[in-house]
Amino acid sequence: MTSISMIGKLTTMFSRAFESCGLDPRLSRVIISDRPDLGQFQCNGALAAARAEKKNPKAIAEAVIEALQDRHIFSDISIAGAGFINLTLTDAFLASHMEEMAGDDRLGCAKTSQPRNVIIDFGGPNVAKPMHVGHLRSTIIGDCLQRLLRFTGENVTSDIHLGDWGLQMGMLICELRRRQPELPYFDASYAGPYPDKTPVTIDDLEEMYPLASARCKGDEREMESARTATAELQQGRPGYRALWSHFVNVSVNALKDDFGKLGVSFDLWRGESYYNERLPGMIEQLKERGNARVSEGAVVIPVSSPSDKKEVPPLILEKSEGGYLYGTTDLATIEERTGELNADLVLYVVDKRQHLHFEQVFRAARIVSLARNTGLEHIAFGTMNGPDGKPFKTRAGGVMKLKDLISMVTENALVRMRENRIAEDFDEPERQSIARQVGIATLKFADLGNHRTSDYVFDLANFSRFEGRTGPYLLYTAVRIKSILRKAKDEGLDPGPILAPTVPVERELMLNLSWLPEKITNACAERAPNYLCDFVYTLAQVFSRFYQQCHILSEKDPAVQSSWLALSQLCLRELELVLSLLGMNVPERM
Ligand code: ARG
Numbered sequence: 001m002t003s004i005s006m007i008g009k010l011t012t013m014f015s016r017a018f019e020s021c022g023l024d025p026r027l028s029r030v031i032i033s034d035r036p037d038l039g040q041f042q043c044n045g046a047l048a049a050a051r052a053e054k055k056n057p058k059a060i061a062e063a064v065i066e067a068l069q070d071r072h073i074f075s076d077i078s079i080a081g082a083g084f085i086n087l088t089l090t091d092a093f094l095a096s097h098m099e100e101m102a103g104d105d106r107l108g109c110a111k112t113s114q115p116r117n118v119i120i121d122f123g124g125p126n127v128a129k130p131m132h133v134g135h136l137r138s139t140i141i142g143d144c145l146q147r148l149l150r151f152t153g154e155n156v157t158s159d160i161h162l163g164d165w166g167l168q169m170g171m172l173i174c175e176l177r178r179r180q181p182e183l184p185y186f187d188a189s190y191a192g193p194y195p196d197k198t199p200v201t202i203d204d205l206e207e208m209y210p211l212a213s214a215r216c217k218g219d220e221r222e223m224e225s226a227r228t229a230t231a232e233l234q235q236g237r238p239g240y241r242a243l244w245s246h247f248v249n250v251s252v253n254a255l256k257d258d259f260g261k262l263g264v265s266f267d268l269w270r271g272e273s274y275y276n277e278r279l280p281g282m283i284e285q286l287k288e289r290g291n292a293r294v295s296e297g298a299v300v301i302p303v304s305s306p307s308d309k310k311e312v313p314p315l316i317l318e319k320s321e322g323g324y325l326y327g328t329t330d331l332a333t334i335e336e337r338t339g340e341l342n343a344d345l346v347l348y349v350v351d352k353r354q355h356l357h358f359e360q361v362f363r364a365a366r367i368v369s370l371a372r373n374t375g376l377e378h379i380a381f382g383t384m385n386g387p388d389g390k391p392f393k394t395r396a397g398g399v400m401k402l403k404d405l406i407s408m409v410t411e412n413a414l415v416r417m418r419e420n421r422i423a424e425d426f427d428e429p430e431r432q433s434i435a436r437q438v439g440i441a442t443l444k445f446a447d448l449g450n451h452r453t454s455d456y457v458f459d460l461a462n463f464s465r466f467e468g469r470t471g472p473y474l475l476y477t478a479v480r481i482k483s484i485l486r487k488a489k490d491e492g493l494d495p496g497p498i499l500a501p502t503v504p505v506e507r508e509l510m511l512n513l514s515w516l517p518e519k520i521t522n523a524c525a526e527r528a529p530n531y532l533c534d535f536v537y538t539l540a541q542v543f544s545r546f547y548q549q550c551h552i553l554s555e556k557d558p559a560v561q562s563s564w565l566a567l568s569q570l571c572l573r574e575l576e577l578v579l580s581l582l583g584m585n586v587p588e589r590m
Pocket residue numbers: 121123124125126161162163330348350
């Protein structure tokens with residue numbers, strides 16, 4: 001597909017000009033101007049070309065401009081500083097570009113012609129333990145990346161990678177034994193499955209886990225029993241497996257519910273347990289090939305490199321007393337993903353505090369030649385903090401359950417809507433549904449709005465306002481455009497050809513609209529959803545100014561009026577697209 005993105009078009013023009021001047025066309029990239037006072041776009045390639053050719057950059061810039069075809073699309077081309085080329089488009093060209101974008105169902109955004117198999121490992125909650133905010137961030141960021149990469153045409157498979165194989169399982173088994181020792185599962189000779197009707201529900205699990213965990217922390221003997229139970233479970237003791245599979249089912253159903261409310265879904269619901277069978281064989285093979293070795297009784301892969309500034313300890317695959325670790329499973333997961341799943345790229349959306357773990361695992365994968373043609377990336381993120389600057393908690397200081405967090409933002413949305421007299425005369429089900437969408441938008445925009453690696457304070461009062469850089473403001477702006485278009489339609493007004501701008505704010509709106517494909521490409525390349533947040537927020541603000549100055553519904557000139565309607569429609573499509581990539585739904589009205 002030929003690109004109809006503005007940046008694509010301009011870059012093509014410049015690369016032809018570079019080529020005809022005998023310069024490297026790869027240096028010709030045109031970008032959005034960072035000096036809007038000097039031009040709308042800029043090309044800085046003359047400087048690099050001059051360095052390569054050992055020539056004067058200004059002279060190169062002049063030659064490139066001279067060689068440009070279709071120069072009539074610019075109303076101004078100038079050279080600034082050492083050889084930066086600043087570009088301003090004619091209004092006619094800008095308007096015709098808007099028409100082209102409006103006529104394209106992808107709004108000028110290219111789709112890759114060589115899709116890669118991308119696996120996104122995100123969410124990663126632990127079964128039976130309450131979700132913590134790290135899992136929430138991973139879920140929101142990971143889901144956004146899954147939407148983005150899918151939109152650009154990649155073959156995306158998302159995998160939740162449940163923590164379903166750890167010590168909490170042994171703790172829960174021991175806790176249940178304490179409560180109901182008469183159950184048959186604790187019998188070493190137990191052989192049947194877990195019955196369908198069981199007294200252990202998700203509420204029971206959530207109640208049992210903190211008690212069990214506290215008991216183990218306070219008593220080494222309890223901890224030892226939990227460890228033993230975990231080891232026996234992992235070795236396949238039937239009664240424990242039966243309990244375990246029941247705990248997992250109960251938790252997965254609850255998680256599906258919670259994630260459904262967030263609008264997040266996964267293609268694969270695999271957990272750490274899924275790889276259990278692979279571990280012994282993998283370790284044997286690595287030992288045979290000399291990749292893994294025994295050190296102080298443990299099986300390890302040394303991964304340090306002479307250039308390390310800090311020590312990178314070996315990846316431990318098997319402890320001296322037996323038993324596998326987090327890293328063992330992650331290595332086996334890579335074996336599966338690069339093998340059976342044929343992944344070209346695997347993204348791990350996990351808290352930045354796990355940086356060293358992924359460094360070790362990725363190095364080990366390279367050393368043992370598991371990921372020869374597969375990119376492995378840790379998409380790290382910072383913490384969502386409470387007002388005290390510490391990881392977000394309930395008022396009582398406990399872990400906030402996802403369910404409760406969603407209720408909290410929804411309740412709060414209802415209050416804010418009432419204050420702003422939004423959805424006032426709608427019936428209750430519609431008002432509730434809008435509140436849910438506003439609540440989710442509040443949460444997601446707060447979480448995606450800053451660069452993922454920074455920590456941020458989740459200040460609900462601030463993030464739920466209907467003005468400013470918030471999710472609710474963006475939904476509101478999109479809904480307002482919907483209502484303008486609806487009113488116009490009721491009055492028999494239709495969008496028509498987009499004409500050259502008549503006022504500066506209209507030109508500004510068009511320029512912002514023309515940036516969409518570039519913003520999506522950049523957000524994808526940097527795995528940085530906050531670029532999209534910046535983009536939609538600016539777009540919404542420019543639209544509001546445009547709407548203030550250009551009174552669409554009362555405009556006298558029908559050609560101008562229908563052009564404005566078409567521009568508003570285009571703006572709405574961009575807002576809706578980007579908000580959907582961010583994981584937000586725009587209500588029909590509010
Ligand atoms: N369950 C893990 C945790 O709670 C996160 C899993 C991340 N994914 C992975 N492949 N290690 O820390």
